[in-house]
Amino acid sequence: MAVVKGPTVYDVAERAGVSIATVSFAFSQPHRVKDSTRNAVLDAARALGYVPSASARGLARGRTGALGLFSFDFLNFLPDAEGMKKDRAAAVVAPNDDCRLFPVWVDEVQRGVELESFSRGYALMIGGGNRASSERAVTDIAGRVDGLIIFPRTIPDEVTRRISARIPVLELSEPSHGDGLHHVTVDNASGMRQLMEHLIDVHQFRKFVFVSIPNVETEARYEAFNAVLRDHGLEVPPVVESRPGASGVTAELVTKLLGSGALPDCFVCANDEEALVVMETLKAAGVSVPDQVAVTGFDGVVAGRLVSPTLTTVRQPMELMGRTAVEILVDAISQPLAPLVERQLPVHLVVRESCGCAKT
Amino acid sequence: MAVVKGPTVYDVAERAGVSIATVSFAFSQPHRVKDSTRNAVLDAARALGYVPSASARGLARGRTGALGLFSFDFLNFLPDAEGMKKDRAAAVVAPNDDCRLFPVWVDEVQRGVELESFSRGYALMIGGGNRASSERAVTDIAGRVDGLIIFPRTIPDEVTRRISARIPVLELSEPSHGDGLHHVTVDNASGMRQLMEHLIDVHQFRKFVFVSIPNVETEARYEAFNAVLRDHGLEVPPVVESRPGASGVTAELVTKLLGSGALPDCFVCANDEEALVVMETLKAAGVSVPDQVAVTGFDGVVAGRLVSPTLTTVRQPMELMGRTAVEILVDAISQPLAPLVERQLPVHLVVRESCGCAKT
DNA sequence: ATGAAAGCGCTAACAA
DNA sequence: TTGTTAGCGCTTTCAT
Numbered sequence: 106m107a108v109v110k111g112p113t114v115y116d117v118a119e120r121a122g123v124s125i126a127t128v129s130f131a132f133s134q135p136h137r138v139k140d141s142t143r144n145a146v147l148d149a150a151r152a153l154g155y156v157p158s159a160s161a162r163g164l165a166r167g168r169t170g171a172l173g174l175f176s177f178d179f180l181n182f183l184p185d186a187e188g189m190k191k192d193r194a195a196a197v198v199a200p201n202d203d204c205r206l207f208p209v210w211v212d213e214v215q216r217g218v219e220l221e222s223f224s225r226g227y228a229l230m231i232g233g234g235n236r237a238s239s240e241r242a243v244t245d246i247a248g249r250v251d252g253l254i255i256f257p258r259t260i261p262d263e264v265t266r267r268i269s270a271r272i273p274v275l276e277l278s279e280p281s282h283g284d285g286l287h288h289v290t291v292d293n294a295s296g297m298r299q300l301m302e303h304l305i306d307v308h309q310f311r312k313f314v315f316v317s318i319p320n321v322e323t324e325a326r327y328e329a330f331n332a333v334l335r336d337h338g339l340e341v342p343p344v345v346e347s348r349p350g351a352s353g354v355t356a357e358l359v360t361k362l363l364g365s366g367a368l369p370d371c372f373v374c375a376n377d378e379e380a381l382v383v384m385e386t387l388k389a390a391g392v393s394v395p396d397q398v399a400v401t402g403f404d405g406v407v408a409g410r411l412v413s414p415t416l417t418t419v420r421q422p423m424e425l426m427g428r429t430a431v432e433i434l435v436d437a438i439s440q441p442l443a444p445l446v447e448r449q450l451p452v453h454l455v456v457r458e459s460c461g462c463a464k465t
Numbered sequence: 466m467a468v469v470k471g472p473t474v475y476d477v478a479e480r481a482g483v484s485i486a487t488v489s490f491a492f493s494q495p496h497r498v499k500d501s502t503r504n505a506v507l508d509a510a511r512a513l514g515y516v517p518s519a520s521a522r523g524l525a526r527g528r529t530g531a532l533g534l535f536s537f538d539f540l541n542f543l544p545d546a547e548g549m550k551k552d553r554a555a556a557v558v559a560p561n562d563d564c565r566l567f568p569v570w571v572d573e574v575q576r577g578v579e580l581e582s583f584s585r586g587y588a589l590m591i592g593g594g595n596r597a598s599s600e601r602a603v604t605d606i607a608g609r610v611d612g613l614i615i616f617p618r619t620i621p622d623e624v625t626r627r628i629s630a631r632i633p634v635l636e637l638s639e640p641s642h643g644d645g646l647h648h649v650t651v652d653n654a655s656g657m658r659q660l661m662e663h664l665i666d667v668h669q670f671r672k673f674v675f676v677s678i679p680n681v682e683t684e685a686r687y688e689a690f691n692a693v694l695r696d697h698g699l700e701v702p703p704v705v706e707s708r709p710g711a712s713g714v715t716a717e718l719v720t721k722l723l724g725s726g727a728l729p730d731c732f733v734c735a736n737d738e739e740a741l742v743v744m745e746t747l748k749a750a751g752v753s754v755p756d757q758v759a760v761t762g763f764d765g766v767v768a769g770r771l772v773s774p775t776l777t778t779v780r781q782p783m784e785l786m787g788r789t790a791v792e793i794l795v796d797a798i799s800q801p802l803a804p805l806v807e808r809q810l811p812v813h814l815v816v817r818e819s820c821g822c823a824k825t
Numbered sequence: 826a827t828g829a830a831a832g833c834g835c836t837a838a839c840a841a
Numbered sequence: 842t843t844g845t846t847a848g849c850g851c852t853t854t855c856a857t
Contacts, residue, residue, distance in 0.1 A: 111631035113850055124828045129852060139826060154627035159609035160529060161850030163520030164833045171590065171609070176579070212572065219536065223593035228606055230531070230590050233583035246588055249519035249531070267514035271471035410771060473834055484844045489836060499842060521834030524849045 112153040121149035132157070171228040172434060173250035174218050175243050175259065176211065210404050210423050211256065214277065217427025218254060225435055227251075240264050247272065252434035254427075273437035275430050280325075281447045287437060288447040289430050293403075296419035296452035297329035300401060301373070303454060305337055308461050310370035310399065314342055314362065316383060317375030326375050326403060342369075356386040363390050368398050371460070377402035377409050377418055384412060384459065395461040405455055414458035422450050472513040481509035492517070531588040532794060533610035534578050535603050535619065536571065569738070570764050570783050571616065574637065577787020578614060585795055587611075600624050607632065612794035614787075633797035635790050640685075641807045647797060648807040649790050653763075656779035656812035657689035660761060661733070663814060665697055668821050670730035670759065674702055674722065676743060677735030686735050686763060702729075716746040723750050728758050731820070737762035737769050737778055744772060744819065755821040765815055774818035782810050 114125040121128065123142060131138050131146035138146070149155075163169040215231075222229045232246030243260050247253055247268045255265065257279040266285055268274055275287035304310045315330055317323045334341045359382075362368065374380035380402030387394055394400050394414055402409055405420025433446050456462050474485040481488065483502060491498050491506035498506070509515075523529040575591075582589045592606030603620050607613055607628045615625065617639040626645055628634055635647035664670045675690055677683045694701045719742075722728065734740035740762030747754055754760050754774055762769055765780025793806050816822050 115850080125851075126829080126853080127827060130827085133852080137826075142826075151627075154630050156604055156628060156631050157608045158524070158850050159605070160520045160523030161833090162608070162852075164518070164524050164835085165850080165852040167833070167852095169520060170605075212576070216572070219591060219593060223602075228590055228592050228609065230588055231579060232588050233579060242583075244516055245519070245530075248517045248522070249588065267511075268516060270514050271516050407767065474836095475834080485835075486837080486845075487843055490843085493836080497842075502842080518834050521849090522836075524851085525834080525836040527836095527849070 111158075112155050113158070114155075116153055117146060117149045117155050120153060121145040168251050168438075169249060170226075171230045171250045172218075172222050172431060173230045173232060173246045173253040174215060175232050175239075175246060175253065175255045176215055210406050210421065213406075213423035214256075214427040214430075217424035218431055219427075220424075221428040221431035225431065227431075227435070244268070247274075251438050254430045254434065273434055273441075275434055275437075277426060277430060281445070285445065287430075287433050287445050289426050289433065290447065290449045291421045291426070291452050292449055293325040293452070294329040294332075296403070296421075296454065297326045298333055299454040300403075300417075300419050301330060301333035303456065304371055304373070304399070304401070304460060305333070305339075308371070308399065311339055312342075312369040313339075313371050313373050314369040315373050315375070316358070316379050318379075323375035330373060356382060359383055359386040360390065363387075363392065368392070371399035371401065374400065374402050377404040377406045377416060380416055380418070380459070381408060381412060384414075384416070395459055399461050400459045402459075405453075409455075409457070412459075417457045417460035417462065418455050420453045420455045422452070425450060471518075472515045473518070474515075476513055477506060477509045477515050480513060481505040528611050528798075529609060530586075531590045531610045532578075532582050532791060533590045533592060533606045533613040534575060535592050535599075535606060535613065535615045536575055569768075570766050570781065573766075573783035574616075574787040574790075577784035578791055579787075580784075581788040581791035585791065587791070587795070604628070607634075611798050614790045614794065633794055633801075635794055635797075637786060637790060641805070645805065647790075647793050647805050649786050649793065650807065650809045651781045651786070651812050652809055653685040653812070654689040654692075656763070656781075656814065657686045658693055659814040660763075660777075660779050661690060661693040663816065664731055664733070664759070664761070664820060665693070665699075668731075668759065671699055672702075672729040673699075673731050673733050674729040675733050675735070676718070676739050678739075683735035690733060716742060719743055719746040720750065723747075723752065728752070731759035731761065734760065734762050737764040737766045737776060740776055740778070740819070741768060741772060744774075744776070755819050759821050760819045762819075765813075769815075769817070772819075777817045777820035777822065778815050780813045780815045782812070785810060 114128045118125045118128045121142075123146060127138060127142060128146050128150075131143045132150075135143055159169070219229055230246055230249050232242050234242030239260060243253075243255070243264060250272065252272055253268060253274045255274065255276050257277055262284055265274055265276070269285040273287060274285075275289065276284070277289055278291065279288065280290050281288045304313075313330075313334065315327055317327060331341050359372075372380070372383050374383055380400050384394055384400050387398065387400070392398060400416070402416045402418035405418050405423075409416035409418050429448055429450065433448065437443060437446075474488045478485045478488045481502075483506060487498060487502060488506050488510075491503045492510075495503055519529065579589055590606055590609050592602050594602030599620060603613075603615070603624060610632065612633045612635070613628060614635050614637065616637055622644055625634055625636070629645040633647060634645075635649065636644070637649055638651065639648060640650050641648045664673075673690075673694065675687055677687060691701050719732075732740070732743050734743055740760050744754055744760050747758065747760070752758060760776070762776045762778035765778050765783075769776035769778050789808055789810065793808065797803060797806075
C-alpha cells in the first residue's frame with residue numbers, strides 16, 4: 106500500500122536502461138536527448154511513479170524554485186488579540202456568521218502573491234509563527250526559498266539583515282530605512298489628503314480626532330492629516346493612541362471622549378480595524394454615525410462593506426502589492442547585483458456612508 | 466553587498482573550531498553538546514549569518530518539514546470564468562469595491578490549513594496552476610512536501626495515485642472512491658435536509674427548482690433534495706444545470722424560466738455562487754426576492770452576507786476542514802502504515818433573508 | 826548523444 | 842562529548 110520509499114533517478118535510469126544523467130537531461134533539457142531515449146525515460150518514470158525530489162534538486166542547483174511569504178498569524182502575534190482569538194475559536198466549530206475578521210488586508214495581499222508566483226512558475230512557501238517563535242520560523246522558511254516577502258514590522262532588523270545577505274528580501278508597506286531590503290509601499294500621504302479634503306470640503310467638518318497606533322506606517326497618515334489641517338488653518342488635535350485589535354483600548358478612549366462631551370465632527374482612524382471598533386463603541390453608546398459624528402477608516406478591507414453604515418475609507422491596492430512584490434523579487438533573483446528597489450503604489454478614496462455621504 | 470553564497474555548516478564549524486557534526490547537533494539536539502561548545506557554535510552561526518539550507522536538510526533527513534496545498538487558481542481553472550477574470554483584472558488596478566468574489570470557500574479552507582500547519586511546526590507550500598499545467602505543477606509541489614492536500618476534482622486520479630505512493634495525499638470535500646487518498650468531507654445530505662425542511666415547514670414552499678452543476682459533491686445535495694421532496698410527497702423537478710462561475714449560463718436558464726412564467730416558490734442552488742447569480746438575474750428581471758420567489762445557497766461564503774437580501778444557506782466549517790486535513794496528514798506522516806482516514810464534518814443551516822425570513 | 830563522477834549542504838550512524 | 846564518514850537524490854561539467 107503505502108510505499109516507504111519513492112523511486113529515484115537511479116530506479117528510472119535502470120528501468121530505462123540509461124544513466125542517471127540521461128534521466129536528468131530527459132526532464133530538464135528534452136531536446137538534448139534522442140527521441141527514443143527520452144520516451145524510454147519518460148515511460149519508465151511514469152511506470153515507476155517517479156516524483157523528483159525538490160530537496161535534491163534544490164541542493165544541486167543552488168536554487169529552490171520557491172518564493173517565501175512570512176505570513177505571521179496575527180491572532181497569535183498581536184499582544185492583545187484575545188477577543189479576536191475567542192471569536193475565531195468559536196468560528197472554527199460554529200457557523201461563522203460574524204465575518205468581520207476575514208479577510209483582513211493581509212489575506213488580500215497574500216492572494217496577489219500567490220497568483221503572481223504561480224504565473225511565474227514559482228511555488229509559494231508560507232511560513233508563520235507567533236512573535237515568540239518568529240526568528241526561528243522566518244529563518245526556517247528563508248532556508249527554503251529563493252526570495253522572501255515579509256509583512257511590515259514583523260521581523261527584527263537584525264534577522265532580516267542576515268537573511269538578505271543570502272536571498273533578496275522584500276518588506277511590504279514599510280518605507281525603506283537603510284535596511285538591505287526591497288520595498289513596496291503605498292502612497293499613504295496622498296490617500297489621507299484626498300480623504301481629508303473630502304471631509305473638509307464636502308462635509309464642512311472642522312473638528313477632528315485621529316485614532317491610531319503610532320508606527321511608521323500610520324505616521325505618514327498622521328503627518329498628512331496634520332498637513333491638511335494646517336493648510337486649512339484648522340486646529341491640529343493630538344493623536345488618540347490605541348492598539349490595533351485591542352478593542353478594549355480604542356473603545357475606552359472613545360468612551361472617555363464621549364464622557365467629556367467633546368465629540369468631534371469626525372473620527373479619522375489610521376486603519377479600518379480601528380474605525381470598526383470606534384463605530385461599534387459609538388453605536389453601543391447610542392451615538393448615531395454619521396448623523397452625530399462621522400467615522401473614516403484606511404485600508405479598504407472587505408469588512409468595511411459589511412458594516413452599517415458602510416465605511417468610508419482609502420483603499421490600498423492589496424492584490425497589486427502582492428503581485429508587485431513578487432515581480433521585484435523575481436527580478437532580484439535573476440540579477441543579484443541590481444540595486445534595491447522601492448516601489449510606491451497609488452491608493453484610492455472610497456466614499457461610502459460613514460462620512461455622511463448618502464446611501465447609494 | 467549582495468553576498469553570492471551563504472555560509473554553510475563548514476564555515477560555522479571552522480569558525481567555532483568544531484566539526485560539522487557538532488554544528489548540526491548544536492542546532493538539532495542542543496542538550497547533547499556541552500554548553501560552551503553550543504554557545505561557540507551559535508555565536509559563530511550568528512556572526513556569519515548562517516541560514517540552514519532546507520534542501521540539504523530535507524535530502525539528508527528524507528523529510529522536508531513542509532505540507533503542501535495545491536490551491537488551483539480557479540480563475541484560470543474553470544473553463545468559463547472569463548467574466549470573473551475581467552472583474553479581477555479590474556480589481557487589481559482599480560479600487561475594488563466589488564468584493565463578491567473574495568473570499569470564496571477555498572480561501573477560508575486555506576486559512577485553516579495555514580494556521581494548523583504553523584501551530585504544528587510545519588511550513589506550508591502552496592502550489593498552483595491552471596488546468597493545462599496542473600499535472601506538472603502538482604508533481605512539482607509533491608516533490609517538496611511530506612504530505613499534500615488537494616481540492617476536489619482538480620487532479621486526475623492517475624496523478625494522485627502516483628503521488629500517494631510517495632506521500633500521504635488528502636482530498637477535500639470529495640467522498641472516497643477507492644482512490645488511495647485520505648478525505649475530509651462535509652455532511653451535505655444533512656445540510657440539505659435541514660434547509661429543505663425549513664423551506665417546506667416554515668415557508669410552506671411546494672414548488673422548487675434545483676440549480677446546479679452536476680458533480681459528485683452537488684450530487685449528494687441533489688439526492689437529499691429529492692429525498693426530502695419525496696418524503697413530503699412533493700413533485701421532484703429535474704436539475705437545472707449550470708456551471709459555477711458561468712454567470713451567463715445560469716442567468717440564461719433563469720431567464721428562460723421567467724419567460725415561461727413557470728416561476729417556482731424557491732430556487733434551491735447547489736452552492737452560493739449559483740445563488741448569487743440567480744438573485745442577480747431575478748433582480749435584473751424585476752423579480753423581487755424573497756417576495757415573489759425565494760433563493761437559497763449552499764456553502765456559506767462571506768459574500769452571502771454582502772448581498773441584499775442576505776443569502777439563506779448552509780454553512781460548511783471551512784476553516785475546520787483545513788485544520789482537520791492537516792491533522793490527518795500529520796498523523797499519516799508519522800504512521801505511514803495506518804489505514805486511510807475519511808472524516809465527515811457537520812454543517813449548519815444559516816437562515817437569513819433570501820428564503821423569506823424577516824430581517825433581524 | 827550519453828556516461829562517469831564530482832559535488833550541493835546536511836544528517837546520522839558509528840568511532841573515538 | 843565530539844569527530845569521521847557515508848550517503849540523501851539530483852545537476853552538471855567533462856569525457857567519450
